[in-house]
Structures are given as structure tokens and as C-alpha cells.
Amino acid sequence: MSPPTDDHTDSRSTTDLSRRAFSRKAVAAGGSGALAACLENSDRTSVNAPEGVSDPESLPDRQHAWNDVLKTDDAGNVVPPAHHVFLSLSLSSGSDPVAGARGTVRAALRAVERALEWSGDGLVFTLGYTPxxxxxxxxxxDAAVDLPNPDPITVLAAASDVTVDTNDALLHLASDDPAVVLAAEETLFGEREQLNGHSPSASLGGVFERRGRRTGFVGPGLPAERQxxxxxxPESEPVPEEAPFFMGFRAGFRESQATEDRVTIRDGPFxxxxxxxxxxxxxxxxxxxxxxxxxxxxxxxxxxxxxERNAVGEYGERLGRDPGVAATVDDAHDDARERGVVGHAQKVARAREDGDPVLLxxxxxxTDGDTCGLHFVCLQRDMSEFVRARxxxxxxxxxxxxxxxxxxNGILQYLRLRRWGSYLVPPRSRRALPRPDPGA
Ligand code: HEM
Structure with missing residues (x-):
């Protein structure tokens, strides 16, 4: 892969387009070659991100505390980091979750937090564990954690060719800087010695094996460029330039998202x-x-x-921070019966509790496997809340x-489910190979 050159003089948008395309491709490709190309592109030998904290214990105990450090748009909606890597991890044979491996995982993750700021310019991440x-x-x-392993076939009431994640853990890395995601991944698995000027003393490499690597991107311009x-x-390339998602619309409006408080487990060791x-x-x-x-x-x-009200605009620009779906819930059955259509958001908003969304x-x-798709990631306090929404x-x-x-019936006919998993994302203090009953 060769990096885009910075010598476009014809138009700024051409340069932006090639940078965006390049970044997305580099993250999807992964590996030291992609990282080297990213770094070379900026004429650097190391990532150049804001530094992390000297004391990782000063970070919020919630691993999922991302919103306060991410940017917001003019309407106050949280803007997600642009580049994402999801690593399915399996404990290496011989790795005992109760032995020294726990200290290694703790040290490896803390080293990343010392090297990179907990932010979109730096890195945010979560490590979650499967049933x-x-x-x-x-x-x-622990009984305060609701982590059944919901069977997709039961939830979806349909036969489907779905792989359920039976590995041990899922590491989700996210940053606005493609080089940062790649460098963090490489460093965490011992393939790189330096991260943003720091030399981590531990890696996850001896504890976990990477069983699956998936990548994602989000933000205006990225889907349009990738189409x-x-x-x-279609060859007509219909995804609007401003749309952050392939289906052509914005999503994740503030009033349709659960707060981080709402998705946080309240009781028990987790x-x-x-x-x-x-x-x-x-x-x-x-x-x-x-x-x-x-x-x-x-x-x-x-x-x-x-x-009917033309309330959305071309790609969702009219919606501000509230897409106004709660008001449509009571009409769902009438709409289905009389107009022959019911909306996706209209349907799922029925799973709110006391008017408030329960999923973040x-x-x-x-475009993993060169197939156009969506990695749907959500957090909730109890898995049963996800099942209710699904x-x-x-x-x-x-x-x-x-x-x-x-x-x-919403957007069901355009979606094919391929992979499915549930995880406990423990508080930061318990994220290194937790026992199921810490403190017991
Ligand atoms: C390609 C797949 C999907 C697309 C394009 C999509 C798109 C959207 C859009 C545009 C909205 C309304 C605005 C907003 O996001 O704030 C929405 C709302 C929502 N979606 Fe999806 N979605 C998808 C899959 C899913 C899945 C798999 C679930 C799982 C249950 C889900 C759950 C929700 C929930 C809970 C809301 C908020 C409803 C409320 O306001 O209470 N979506 N989605």
C-alpha cells in the first residue's frame, strides 16, 4: 500500500478524499506495513499523539467512560472516533486466568494509558469478557451481572447462519488517528517496542491469541468514499458525502442514546x-x-x-440532537396497519424505560471481507435490555x-446477521482477567 501524496493542488477535497481513503484502508489492512505507511505519510517515525497519564488509576473507573473525552457536534451529539479495531481474543494454552497472567494484562493496558491520552485524539478502548x-x-x-448468552436464533425468531463468539474476550480500540489504533494494537501484542515515546514493559501477546480481527470506520465522508x-x-454511488453511515443517514442522536450512567452496573463487585x-x-x-x-x-x-413531514432532511441534518422517535411509538401499529410500513427507530424506541433509551x-x-456491513456495538446495564430492544x-x-x-418492517430486509457476541466490560480496576466472583 502506498500512502497518498500531499502534492494535490487541484482541490482540497481531492486531498481529503485520498487521506480518508488511505486511513481507512490502512486500519482495515492492519500489520506493521500499514502502520509504517501511515507514519511515513506524516513523515514521522512514531505516532505523535497527546500523551497519557502518569497514574492510570486517575482515569475513570468505567472503561466505557468515553463521552466526556470525545468531541461533540454543534447540536451536542457525541462524535464517535473515526477508526476502530475489534480483536477477538482467546487465552493462550497454558495461560491460567488466576495466575501471573493477570498482572501481565494489567501492566500491558496501563502502559497504553501512560503512552496515549484517553481521548479521540489519543485512544479509548474497552476489554470485555464472554460468558x-x-x-x-x-x-x-456474580448475581448482580446479567450476562446470559442470548441465542440469536431465539431472539431473531429465524434460522440464520450466525457465528456466536465463544472466544474469551473482545478488545475494542478506537481513535481518530488511524496510526494510533494500529500502533496500540501492535504494541499491545509485542510487535512494536515504542508507543508514543514510551516503552511498555508488558504485552498481551503471551496471554491472549488473536482469533479474529475486525475493523470499522464512521464519520461523514468515509462511507461515501468507500462506496x-x-x-x-449501486454504481450510482448513492451514499451522500455527509452521511456517517452506509445507509445514508446520521444515527446516534443524543436523545435516542442511553447515558453512560444508565448503562452502568450499579451493584456488586462489577x-x-x-x-x-x-x-x-x-x-x-x-x-x-x-x-x-x-x-x-x-x-x-x-x-x-x-x-411525511420531511423531518429528516437528506441525511439527518434536520434532526439536531433529538430524532423525535419517542413521539411515533404510539402510532406504530396504526402505521403498520394503515400505511403498510413501520420504522426501525419507531419500533426499537418501544424498548425504552420510562421514556428513556436503555442502549448506548x-x-x-x-468493509471487512470486502462486504459492506455494520458492526453493531451497544452497551446496556443488563443483557436482557438488549434482548428486549432486539x-x-x-x-x-x-x-x-x-x-x-x-x-x-423497518430495515430487517436489508440486513443479514453474521456474527454475534455478549460481553461483560468490567470496571477498569477489574478488567484484567477477572474472576467471576471477585472478592468472594
Ligand atoms: C444497519 C443497521 C442499523 C441502522 C442503519 C440503524 C439506524 C438507526 C437510526 C438512524 C436510528 C434513529 C436515530 C438514532 O440513532 O439516534 C436508530 C435508533 C435506534 N436503533 Fe438502530 N440501526 C441499526 C441496527 C440496530 C440494531 C441491530 C439495534 C439493536 C437492538 C438497534 C437499536 C436501536 C435503538 C435502541 C435505537 C434508539 C431508539 C430510541 O430512540 O429509543 N439498531 N437506529
Whole structure:
């Protein structure tokens, strides 16, 4: 891969486009070659990110405390980091979660926090553990944690070719700087000695094996740039330049997101932690863009009322910080019966509690395997809250109006579920190979 040159003089947008394309490709490719190319591009030998803290214990106990250090847009919506890597980790044979490995994991993660600022310019990350990891122990997972392993087939009420994550852990790394994500990954696995001028003394490499590497990106311009020549997207390249997601609209508006407080576990040894769901969805954008017009797409993604009032704009620019989906919930059945369509957001907003969202979504676009998709990531206090929202999205109760999964039942017909996992994201103080019953 060769880095883009900085010698474009024709237009600034051409330069921006090539930089964006290059960054996204580098993160997707991974490895020292991609990192070297990124660094060379900026004429540096090391990443040049803001430095971390001398005392990692001064960071918030919540690993998922990202919002306060991320940028916000003019309307106050949190702007997610642009580049993401998700590593599926399995304990190396011989690695005993109760032995010295715990100290190694703690040291490796703290070294990253000393080297890189906890922010979008630096790095934010979470390390979560699967039910399979906790099954290694004789003790039961603390009763205050709701981490069943929801079966996708049961939740979706449909047969599907889905891989359930039975590895031990998922490491989610995110930064606005592609070189930072890559350098952190390399350093954490002992393939690089220096990180932002620091020399970590420990790596995860001897404790975990990387079983899967997935990547994502989000932000205006990135999906539009990636649509060029991508299989599954119409040649007309319909994704608007400003849209942060492939389906052509903004998402993650402040009033439709749970707060970090709302998704935080309150009691027990894992208080301060959260549960996380990760699923990979393949997108059928050819059908999405070619068999429906803008108004129909708004109706299916938001609600028919949004479409009728032209409330969304081209890509969501009219919505500010509140997409106004709560007000459409009561009409969901009437809309399905009388207008023959019910919106995705309209349906899932039925899973709110006392009017407030219970899921904090941090999903990103992906082109892993050259397939256009979405890594849907969300945090919630209890996994059962995710299951409730996912069942609301399936919307079985709309079948009575003829709206099955292949009908105008939200966006179901454009999605194919491929991968699915649940995790406990412990508080920072317990994130290194936790026992299921710490302190017991
Ligand atoms: C390609 C897949 C998806 C797309 C394009 C998508 C898009 C959207 C959009 C545009 C909204 C409304 C505005 C906002 O985000 O604030 C929304 C809301 C929401 N979506 Fe999705 N979504 C997808 C998958 C999912 C999945 C798998 C779930 C899992 C349950 C989900 C749960 C939610 C929830 C809980 C809300 C907030 C509803 C409320 O206001 O209470 N979405 N989504």
C-alpha cells in the first residue's frame, strides 16, 4: 500500500478524499506495513499523539467512560472516533486466568494509558469478557451481572447462519488517528517496542491469541468514499458525502442514546462496569437504494411520520440532537396497519424505560471481507435490555399486518446477521482477567 501524496493542488477535497481513503484502508489492512505507511505519510517515525497519564488509576473507573473525552457536534451529539479495531481474543494454552497472567494484562493496558491520552485524539478502548470465559471457573458469575448468552436464533425468531463468539474476550480500540489504533494494537501484542515515546514493559501477546480481527470506520465522508467500486452498492454511488453511515443517514442522536450512567452496573463487585453486545450485519444496499426512494427509506429507518413531514432532511441534518422517535411509538401499529410500513427507530424506541433509551450504541461501518456491513456495538446495564430492544426490532407483532421480515418492517430486509457476541466490560480496576466472583 502506498500512502497518498500531499502534492494535490487541484482541490482540497481531492486531498481529503485520498487521506480518508488511505486511513481507512490502512486500519482495515492492519500489520506493521500499514502502520509504517501511515507514519511515513506524516513523515514521522512514531505516532505523535497527546500523551497519557502518569497514574492510570486517575482515569475513570468505567472503561466505557468515553463521552466526556470525545468531541461533540454543534447540536451536542457525541462524535464517535473515526477508526476502530475489534480483536477477538482467546487465552493462550497454558495461560491460567488466576495466575501471573493477570498482572501481565494489567501492566500491558496501563502502559497504553501512560503512552496515549484517553481521548479521540489519543485512544479509548474497552476489554470485555464472554460468558465462555467465565465458564472456565467453577464459581458462578456474580448475581448482580446479567450476562446470559442470548441465542440469536431465539431472539431473531429465524434460522440464520450466525457465528456466536465463544472466544474469551473482545478488545475494542478506537481513535481518530488511524496510526494510533494500529500502533496500540501492535504494541499491545509485542510487535512494536515504542508507543508514543514510551516503552511498555508488558504485552498481551503471551496471554491472549488473536482469533479474529475486525475493523470499522464512521464519520461523514468515509462511507461515501468507500462506496466507489464496492460490491453490493449501486454504481450510482448513492451514499451522500455527509452521511456517517452506509445507509445514508446520521444515527446516534443524543436523545435516542442511553447515558453512560444508565448503562452502568450499579451493584456488586462489577459496579462501574457494563454489558456489551457486538453483532456484525451485512447490508444489502443495492435493494435499499434501488428499490425504495428517499421518502420510503426515511419511513423505514425512522417512521412514516418523519417521511411525511420531511423531518429528516437528506441525511439527518434536520434532526439536531433529538430524532423525535419517542413521539411515533404510539402510532406504530396504526402505521403498520394503515400505511403498510413501520420504522426501525419507531419500533426499537418501544424498548425504552420510562421514556428513556436503555442502549448506548457505538456502531461502525465495515468493509471487512470486502462486504459492506455494520458492526453493531451497544452497551446496556443488563443483557436482557438488549434482548428486549432486539426483539422490538424484529417486530413479530407487525406480522399480523403482513409486515414480515421481508416486508416494510423497518430495515430487517436489508440486513443479514453474521456474527454475534455478549460481553461483560468490567470496571477498569477489574478488567484484567477477572474472576467471576471477585472478592468472594
Ligand atoms: C444497519 C443497521 C442499523 C441502522 C442503519 C440503524 C439506524 C438507526 C437510526 C438512524 C436510528 C434513529 C436515530 C438514532 O440513532 O439516534 C436508530 C435508533 C435506534 N436503533 Fe438502530 N440501526 C441499526 C441496527 C440496530 C440494531 C441491530 C439495534 C439493536 C437492538 C438497534 C437499536 C436501536 C435503538 C435502541 C435505537 C434508539 C431508539 C430510541 O430512540 O429509543 N439498531 N437506529
Amino acid at each position: 465462555a470465559y467465565f465458564d472456565r471457573f467453577e464459581a458462578e458469575l 466507489h467500486g464496492l460490491d453490493g452498492i 459496579a462501574g462496569g457494563s454489558t456489551q453486545h457486538f453483532e456484525t450485519l451485512e447490508l444489502d444496499l443495492e435493494v435499499w437504494f434501488e428499490e425504495s426512494d428517499h421518502e420510503q427509506r426515511v419511513a423505514r429507518l425512522f417512521s412514516p411520520d418523519h417521511a 450504541r457505538r456502531d461502525v461501518n465495515t 426483539e422490538a426490532m424484529v417486530g413479530d407483532d407487525f406480522r399480523q399486518y403482513g409486515l414480515g421480515p421481508r416486508g416494510s
